[in-house]
Amino acid sequence: MCSTNTVDDTGQLLRTKKKKSVSSSPASIFCNQRWLKKKSDALTVKFRAILKRIVSAKDAMGDAMRGASLSLAEALYVAGAPLRHVVQQSVSGPARLRVRAHQDNIAGVRLPRFESFLADGDLAGRSPPATSLAGLAGGGQQVAACRAAHARALEVLVELASLQTSFLTLDEAIKTTNRRVNALENVVKPRLENTIAYIRGELDEHEREEFFRLKKIQGYKQRELERQKEAARRYAEEKAAGEVMLKRGVSMGTAESMLENGDDRDEDIIF
Secondary structure (H helix, E strand, O other), rough: OOOOOOOOOOHHHHHHOHHHHHHHHHHHHHHHHHHHHHHHHHHHHHHHHHHHHHHHHHHHHHHHHHHHHHHHHHHHHHOOOOOHHHHHHHOOOOOOEEEEEEEEEEEEEEEEEEEEEEEOOOOOOOOOOOOOOOOOOOHHHHHHHHHHHHHHHHHHHHHHHHHHHHHHHHHHHHHOOOOOOHHHHHHHHHHHHHHHHHHHHHHHHHHHHHHHHHHHHHHHHHHHHHHHHHHHHHHHHHHHHHHHHHHHHHHHHHHHHHHHHHOOOOOOOOO
16 A cells, blocks of 8 residues: 555654654645745735836836937937037047946845936936037037936836836746745645555554554463463362362271271270
8 A cells, every 4th residue: 555645664654653743744834835825925916016117117118218309309400410420529438327236125036126327417417527518509408408308218218127127037936936836735735645644544554453463462361361260270179179089088098997996896886
């Protein structure tokens, strides 16, 4: 009697009889399953919140990109074609726009978060670099507005990238957690319950065999004790009978000796 979902070494389990530790295993599995469900619920709540923010960020991205395109068209119209060359010549040194990465911990899951910033000024472009000569001849206001619009668009794009990365990470974490919950509920827990039922059945059968063996030994000892008592009783009876026969033999010998002795006959006794 052995299945694939049971423990093979039954003899060792029967010798140990760790029923308490075996019985506590389903409780630990239930606690782990409950904790994983809570983790999945927390991740799902965060997942939905990020999804709403992604929808809002995509709407804002459309508006920001539209505004950046319009502001670029206005700047090119006012400043003229040389604006492209002036902008390219004014760009020197490392990039002013930087992106830093952070990590947020949500129920044990690390979510990456990106943040854009300017190394020497405000991201909206209110503090332009001193080397920038764009729009000096004309259309400086439109060029500044174009810079601010593109900076705002970059902000939205970085935020959207951060949200989408967190979205994908959360989606994978939720799938993994749900798979673990389903594995505990549908595979590990039934298999462990089957193993526990098998072990308990083997332990009960072993206890019944042990009880039957003890009863047989007790019955054998009882019969042996009764046999010894019967033998002792028979021996006592035989001994008592022998003593009686011995006494009777002594009495008969005395009577015969008296009959043989004629001189000692009593006149009152009629022979």
